[in-house]
Amino acid sequence: MxxxxxxxxxxxxxxxxxMNLMDFPQKYPLGPKQQVDDTPSSPSNQRRLNDSPWSRDVxxxxxxxxLRSEHLIGSPRFCSRGNHSHxxxxxxxxxxxxxxxxxxxxxxxxxxxxxxxxxxxxxxxxTFAYEKRxxxxxxxxxxxxxxxFMTDLLENT
DNA sequence: TAGGCCATCTGGTCCT
DNA sequence: AGGACCAGATGGCCTA
Numbered sequence: 001m002x003x004x005x006x007x008x009x010x011x012x013x014x015x016x017x018x019m020n021l022m023d024f025p026q027k028y029p030l031g032p033k034q035q036v037d038d039t040p041s042s043p044s045n046q047r048r049l050n051d052s053p054w055s056r057d058v059x060x061x062x063x064x065x066x067l068r069s070e071h072l073i074g075s076p077r078f079c080s081r082g083n084h085s086h087x088x089x090x091x092x093x094x095x096x097x098x099x100x101x102x103x104x105x106x107x108x109x110x111x112x113x114x115x116x117x118x119x120x121x122x123x124x125x126x127t128f129a130y131e132k133r134x135x136x137x138x139x140x141x142x143x144x145x146x147x148x149f150m151t152d153l154l155e156n157t
Numbered sequence: 158t159a160g161g162c163c164a165t166c167t168g169g170t171c172c173t
Numbered sequence: 174a175g176g177a178c179c180a181g182a183t184g185g186c187c188t189a
Contacts, residue, residue, distance in 0.1 A: 093169080099175085104166060106176070111164070132188090135162060 095103070118136050125142045127134065134142065 093174090095168095095175095100167080103168095103176085107167085107178090108165070110177075115163095137162090 118139055121143055122134055122139050125134075125139065125146050127142070
């Protein structure tokens with residue numbers, strides 16, 4: 001495992017620097033390898049954490065949901081997907097405001113756990129020190145390339 | 158200022 | 174029936 005670690009260390013640098021994802025401006029010189037800044041101090045992360053449902057009063061969320069629905073009901077947005085007049089036979093599920101709010105809370109929780117998984121994946125993929133943390137799509141793409149790279153490495157040793 | 162990214166809301170569909 | 178999942182829409186924030 002140690003030997004493999006050394007091998008991985010040297011090849012990882014090539015791997016990471018070969019990545020298209022790594023075509024960042026040269027204002028980020030290739031210095032000591034560091035993980036992407038996942039600390040809450042990074043601006044984007046800060047915003048995310050602040051906006052997360054867990055740092056916000058649930059009541060706030062419900063209130064904003066209420067406000068939004070009051071404003072949005074009747075907007076074209078609600079017609080675009082709900083335009084099923086020709087398929088009226090499909091029974092439509094009627095939900096109460098309370099049920100809708102509960103569903104919103106569940107959806108926020110679901111998205112929160114999804115983002116936790118993304119954060120975990122970010123910590124697993126090799127990156128250099130950038131000010132900018134990987135986006136979700138970048139994380140997925142990097143992970144795919146990384147897996148392919150490691151697979152090749154295993155097959156060729 | 159445009160474009161990228163993200164959080165959130167929402168309605169539809171699937172599954173238990 | 175209700176929860177999970179999904180995709181579309183929208184608005185806010187940030188960066189080049």
